[in-house]
Amino acid sequence: MSVPRLLRRVVFAVSATLVAGSFVGGGSPPIASASFSYQRISGEGSSWAANAIDAMRVNVRQFGITVDYNPSGSTAGRRNFLNGTVDFAASDIPFQFSPEDGSAPENPAPGSYAYIPVTAGGTSFMYNLQINGKRVTNLRLSGENVAKIFTGVITTWNDPAIAADNPGLTMPARTIVPVVRSDGSGSSAQFTKWMIAEHGALWTEFCNRSGRAPACGNTSFYPTIPGMIAQNGDLGVAGYVSQGFAEGAIGYVNYSYALNAQFPVAKVLNEAGYYTEPTPDNVAVSLLQARINTNEADPTVYLTQQLEGVYNDTDPRSYQLSSYSYLIVPTKVAGQFNEDKGATVGAFAYYALCQAQQQWASVGYSPMPINLVEASFDQIRKIPGVVVQDIDIASCDNPTFSANGTNVLAQNAPQPQACDQQGSVSQCPNGTGGLSNVPTDVLAGPVTGGTTPAGGTTPAGGSTPAGGSTPAAGSTPAGGSVPGAATGTTLPGSNGGVDAGTGGQGCDADTGLCAGGSSGTPTGGGTATGGAAGAIATTVLPQPSGWGGSTVLLLLVIALTLGLVLTPALAWRRFSSKEPA
Amino acid sequence: MAGVTMEAFGAGGAVETTSVDHVATGEPAPPRRLVVRKGRGDRIFFGGASFSGAFVLAIMVAVGVFLAIQASQALKSSGFSFLTTSVWQPDRGEFGIAAIMLGTVLIALVAVAIALPISMGTALFITEVAPKWLRSWLIALVDLMAAVPSVVYGLWGAYLLQGKIVGLSRWINAWFGWIPFLDVARADPNSPLSSESVYTASTFIAGVVVAMMVMPIQCVVMREVFSQVPLGEREGAYALGSTRWGMIRVVALPFGRGGIIGGTMLGLGRALGETIAVVMIISPRFDLNFHVLEAGSNSVSSHIALLTFESSGFGLSALMAAGLALFAVTLVVNFTASWFVARSRSGASSEA
DSSP: OHHHHHHHHHHHHHHHHHHHHHHHHTSOOOSOOTTSOOOOEEEEEOSSSHHHHHHHHHHHGGGTOOEEEEOSOHHHHHHHHHHTOSSEEEESSOOOSSOSSSOOOOOOOTTSEEEEEEEEEEEEEEEOOEETTEEOOOOEEOHHHHHHHTTTSOOBTTOHHHHHHOTTSOOOOOBOEEEEESSOOHHHHHHHHHHHHHSHHHHHHHHHHTTOTTOOSOOSSOOOOTTOEEESHHHHHHHHHTSGGGTTEEEEEEHHHHHHHTOOBOEEEOTTSBEEOOOHHHHHHHGGGOEEOOOTTOTTTTTOEEOHHHHTOOOTTOOTTEEEEEEEEEOSOBTTBOHHHHHHHHHHHHHHHTTHHHHHHHHTOBOOOHHHHHHHHHHHTTSTTOOOOOOOGGGGOOTTOOTTSSOHHHHHOOOOOGGGBTTOSSOOOOOOGGGTTOOOOOOSSOOSSSSOSOTTHHHHHHHHHHOTTSTTTTOOOOOSHHHHHHHHHOOSOSHHHHHHHHHHTTBOTTTOOBTTTTTTOOTHHHHHHHHHHHHHHHHHSOOOOSSOHHHHHHHHHHHHHHHHHHHHHHHHHHHHHHTTO | OHHHHHHHHHHHSEEEEOOOOOTTTOSOOOOOOEEEEOOHHHHHHHHHHHHHHHHHHHHHHHHHHHHHHHHHHHHHHHTTHHHHOOOEEGGGTEEOSHHHHHHHHHHHHHHHHHHHHHHHHHHHIIIIISOHHHHHHHHHHHHHHHHSOHHHHHHIIIIIIHHHHHHHHHHHHHHHTTSGGGOOTTOOTTOTTSOGGGGSSBHHHHHHHHHHHHHHHHHHHHHHHHTTSOHHHHHHHHHTTOOHHHHIIIIIHHHTHHHHHHHHHHHHHHHHHOOHHHHHHOOBOOSOOOOTTSBOBOOHHHHHHHHGGGOOTHHHHHHHHHHHHHHHHHHHHHHHHHHHHHHSHHHHHHHO
């Protein structure tokens, strides 16, 4: 648990030393000399990018730059930038001149702002799900299923469509709780944009059902229907999903939040037929297909992104919900923003585009490619009062840069494993997101009959391999004692049966191999599955079920006992008080 | 009010009698005319005091007028439907406070229902039962509760209480779900795999957290009233052989009734306006939801807090209208509270 954190700290320290080294070594001092005194600047906006911006804020403090940042959502960031109450905004999407969701248009003064793409990342689906008391870390979802989950079409985890995505998992009959953003959010906008492009019919139907129609374009304000939970900010969504009561919940947050919460994210199916997670490498690969607007004459769209190419990318490594996030900086002095602040905003932006890119991967983001960094350097020059720095891009140590101009990070990104391919017999046991080091036991082959309703019969079938004491050998299991235990747990109640059945399916009925046995994990895996199944089945049975025959009896007994105790006392009191009268 | 003030000042100043001696004539003496000649200090104090009094009143009126002016644009376009619509999409011309006002009232009612017994018990314990040395400690502690920022209560509620209290919600729903407002849609207490999420982010949990903030206010008012119970009546009850509880029942509670009602309503007023803690707990929804245990709720103030920085123009005007409605409701509640306090025996004695 503390290992990745420690690792991150070490990486952080090392990168900080490197930064200091390049600074002292005079490769190119991107931050102006110490004699310059910076103004305190304030920013507001994207909570999707907030972890990256926070990491920078900590690092630029050593140069005397103090940045206040309020991660209140992209919409609030843009709005307050327009109101002139902040010095810069961070937003996942550009200004909405003609919003498609019926909200009021944003009309910044022409030429008063510039977009600076600052970080890349993936909108990930962080989930809280357990099977037999063990956290699932390798869930896979097709894009269509993601859309169906967040439009309320699929409502339980054992839906056949989800089970088809996860041949190695026995999905539980839990309710899915989609967790969305309650505030105006760029993640919601990117997510709905993707949904409209890829699964438009689902979205339109949902939009009608939620009462949002007819304004059914992409929206920063995700509409909700009963059964969904809306929370404020990425942190609110991640905070909700990661709590114990939220089992069955799935929410969309930036990948970094899943890392921080130490929770897994769903691998999403891409056009190439692979389930991928938004690692920094995969995001870098995906965004090679992002179309960046290069019309410098039109500052309202210059450097903004068109992501249709990312959705349809056929690279097996690509992740469909990858996107860039932007700083919006002022290009005119107005209100509380003056040239002194401009100098600080400029220095901060230089830092963000050069040194900060090295550490993005360690916080869960992806570094920018060289063409966007170069274009952004030109954008920085438009900030009034900026101290222009002549930066040798090679000295930035950006992991995407190479001598020949290609994106090294994307080139060297590892190909997905064969078990991540759609239609594979099972699925990869490897964990994802913040639990990448925690594998999940998977079945060797596809599950037949996902939820056998007759709970009593399944354990009997599953009991043959459940003697998983020798799963690796695959020999005839000694099923003697284990079936006895299994039948013992399915005593009363109809619910226990389902669970016991789930447990039984931890092993493959045909091959006699238990989970993990074939994939080379230690033989203990099989026994552990069986044991957990037994434990769950027993704990699950005695659930309170409201008023029933036994309850009424119980209450009757309590009333009688009370009466027996109290009646003599009351009677005595009554008669004794009457006698003297 | 002004009359009282005048008298008070008159007593301080010199009073000159302008009467003639009527005793000799035997006629009934006409009432003497009182002329108050105030000193300079009196005049300065009178001016200052009435200025601050008027200033507070002026601010209140200004807030109301400001809200009304800002809200007029939205109210004009929506008309009466503002009170009956439950969705909130002002930029499409469809918005109203039905859902959010209902949520506000429900959260406040839950809060008061929980806070009332606690605060009354605390107040009685402090005034009647606790030993002297403990009393001052308890008073300080209750005041401390009032001083904790509401965002802290929000964090506590969202990240600690919520996880612990869903079990209680589930229990209530399992046993009393047949009472309509305790029903929870999509909850299945019989299924071990049903999600506990349906009990989170609810009106009930928000109400519990708000109760913690309301309790100190109610407690202070009640404690004040209970401490004014006339000593004679108190000792009279004891002299007639009453136990301590008997004394509380027949003397303290009837005497303090006005204070209890008034304190409760003051708490209600505070609960209606609670914002940030509610924002952190609820999952906003925009339908008429009477089920207090069910996920999703809303309140006017949290709605305003969530949307103010994301709206402009007409949307902002609509939010102002919602604010105006909340302002009016709070005003009515608070005036009713002070009316109760003033009309009660205990309140009247403190007023004089």
